[in-house]
Amino acid sequence: MDLREERRSDRQAVRDVHLQAFGDHGPVVADLADTLRDTITSEGGLSLVAEHDGQVVGNVMFTRSLLDAERRLVDVQVLSPLGVLPEFHRRGIGSALVRRGLEVLAERKVPLVFLEGDPGFYSRLGFEPAGGLGFRKPSLRIPDGAFQVIRFPAHEPWMTGTLVYAEAFWRHDSVGLRTA
Incomplete structure (x- = not known):
């Protein structure tokens, strides 16, 4: 199994991974991944693929969001989708x-990574x-137990507050759980 950064030529394969991995919810997740990919830069965010015998079989994305801390806004990362x-x-x-992905982000001095x-x-x-x-979670629709974080050495004690998801998560209605 090879782990590497996603290449431009992997786009359709990554989309197919999410379509298959998420069943009925697959189109929403695949569309979210397509939108998030366009926000990843060499300094902000990361998309990794797992490749087996030349086939992309897995993907994880980490993208920039903000933590609304008392002192100032803090750049953080959100793990989604996997x-x-x-x-x-x-x-x-x-x-x-x-x-x-977490190893790379820790090396880049990212203070926090959140996920649902x-x-x-x-x-x-x-x-x-x-x-x-x-x-604090960005939506009341996120179950308390699902709202999680990992703190890296770059995290400082004052870095607490409300997670503010990137616009793409809202546009694709990919925040928390909907009833019915």
Whole structure:
């Protein structure tokens, strides 16, 4: 399994990963990934793929958002989406993608990475419930346990406050859970 940064030529393969990985919700996630990709720069954000025998089988994206802290706005990253082709589940691919992405972001001196996700999965990768650490979620539709953060050495104690998602998450209605 090779982990590497996404290339321009991977666009359709990454879209296919999310279409398959997220079932009925796949088109929304694939569209979100397409929009988020356009916000990634060499200094801000990251898109990694997992490749197996020349085929892209997984993808994770980290993109810029803001933390509205008392002193000032702080650039942070949001992990979303993370997708792996269903036939490659339970092989550690998603975990490997996340771990590699977190290594890169820590090296870039990113202070915080947030996500909405399964605490059982992400706690194994170092994420903690964000609410008890002084962070407020950007929407009440996000379950408390799903709102998680990982703090890196660049984090300072004053860096608490409300996460403000990038506009793309709102445009694609990809914040929290909708009822019905």
